[in-house]
Amino acid sequence: MSSITADGIAVPSASPAGEQVGPLEQKHLQYANYRAVTDGVEISRTHWHIATANALGWGFDGMDGVIFALVSPMVIKEFSLTVPEYRSGLQIALFVGIAGLYFWPWLSDRLGRRTLLAVNIALFSLLMPVVALSPTFATFVVARSLVGFALNGEWSLGSMLVAETWPARLRGRVISATRSTWCLGASLAGGITGLVAANFGWRVAVMVPGVIAMLAIYVRATCPESPYWVRAQDRKQRISDTLASGGRVSDDDRAWFGKAKSVGIRQVFLPDVLPSTLVALFVACCSTCIFGTVGGWMPLYLATEKHWSTAEYSLFYVCWGIVGFLGLCVAGWLADKIGRRMAFVVMLIEGAIFITLWVYTENHVLLWVFGLAWSFGFLGFWGPSTTLTAEVFPTRVRGVANGVVWAIAYFVGFVLFPFVTVALQQHTGSFALSFLCIPVLMIAMAIGVMLLVPEHSGKELNEIIV
Template identity: 25%
Template structure:
């Protein structure tokens, strides 16, 4: 993969933004039980923070996408990263559950803008033949962030330093870390060449662009609803499942999640690369098929080792399919709204899937705390839905991306 120095910096910035965005989001998944205990509520009540974060990403995708199409990908991305760092850290000072939920909703707005801005900046800045591998690299930012959250949880949470024991509030203070990426973007990352070239062209109104492609946009929203159920349905409550149903300690939970995310990184890179050879649609189909036989080992095993093996295979499949998405959505999107449409359909699908966290917790609680059943049910149904849905997708691998 031959990239220039500027292109490598652009890919690094997009990767780091998404990685640290995911790090902030997944910190919460390790802390649900402890937050619920402090506020005196059920885990399902705190899980509404997952719902609100995911639901409000839809709003952020639209706001920051429009800013990216007007101001440029780079300045909008810098503002977005700064805001999700601030809102993430402020959650540490929540006096009650209501304030905590409001802050996580605001965090969701900022989180919703990062993916579309980062992926459009990267995809418009690299040669077409590098798009598959870079797509896998970008999407691997998500499981890498999850992995870092697992490492931070295992190393810090519950540890005592002098007279102070690290609790959930201190963990949220780690959310300030992404703000430092803004300095790197400001100093070393150029604007998208496609956006710079588009300045000489008048752009149609967003509503006109979407109206001209409404059938494709609706299809993309449905596809991304399935994809978001696939990822969040196999990730968000998995640490809670390991804590509540198996009574594993934080260190054991962390290393199982780390193994799962190593599988996710391997899957994203592998399927992103092969999508350049076999096509985006075929790569996604194969990845989703792999998830089906992995369900039993991933959800119903009894030992940490077997659960870790199952989680590794499951996340190879889940993030293998996701590793193709940055390239695929940017190739499908109309150029005049590329910072808006991929993020819009991604987060609109995310909005439709956003109730997954509370729903899975409620299914588990209604079945005597059986989180394995709730996880397996969603994973199986959604894997089949993706296999069917992706076969209707256009294939536009290798097309030149323009911003007008």
């Protein structure tokens, strides 16, 4: 059944689930880009706009983090800082960034995915020049904190929007493919730092990602709101109006409304959602612990223990990111073809084998070969990881649940676990043992995934949990 709007546009009078179309969805159905993503089967140009927007956001996330890592010696020198002073500033920025991991997805459960995705990308873009123009280190820390706060919401919102619009049969590979552009952004950061920072200084290099401000216009103009979120709001309003007028609703509607009318952290730990929360926390915390050591200490490890020059390490990082990009694309394809769990396991085992060989070899050529080989699985497993956390929660709390899970995971992996890494380095005088913890964690994660993670490949979101 269809109805005709005041503009003469035919829109369906019932949703794919068979429910009557609510007023909010009637409003969104007037726009072609929303209608293009409502059936959950056919691929349209709008689907590619959504994927592209998320991919660009991930790419600039990788560029942002790596640029700040590579220009850190210049920042320390310009502001006459000690390493502990600079570390303390970064820790402040990290904590503010963790708050952003929760805030933006939490807000998206109230205001929607699309608009907030555009807003926090725009904030990130506008704040990057503020960082570049910082006259003091205190200003630098404040601006860097705000950049992290804005940017850390982007990938959660983008992944949810992809998950809630793309067909289930393609969800894993599209989320993984868009996630893979983080690697390209990281590679590009190496080039920007080498060319721009070396010739014009770190301030100019930091300004380069600011051009992404135009992406906010692109997102707002081409990406629709999530049909899952729109229908949840209509259902909430329908039940609320019925109850307010003294009408009767079904037991299912009453139970759902009792949970959906107040979205908060407590919802994530209710009995019906708790199993998904625990699974997602396991995957997310393992992911951040595994990545934390490499992200924080690989440059120092290569420079001091493998005696690589800055130029060689920078080139390695570019290649490392490109191979990781390929790993993420393959992982996403595997996640849809053979299932989420097997894709996890294949990537984790491949990465664990080659990173172990990489740590033990002293041969210069093999350092390159094994190093690039382990990046394939090490970065590749993030595709199934972010796919699972984007799809495992019900729509009514998908945002806040992702915020809670990844905020906890970042705290565990990037704040607490580095103490273990540094303690091992201090005790042994080398980062070798710290890096050998990574394959142990990867194998443990592979076993845990096979035992604990349910298979969601090819399932519609409402088949996974409602």
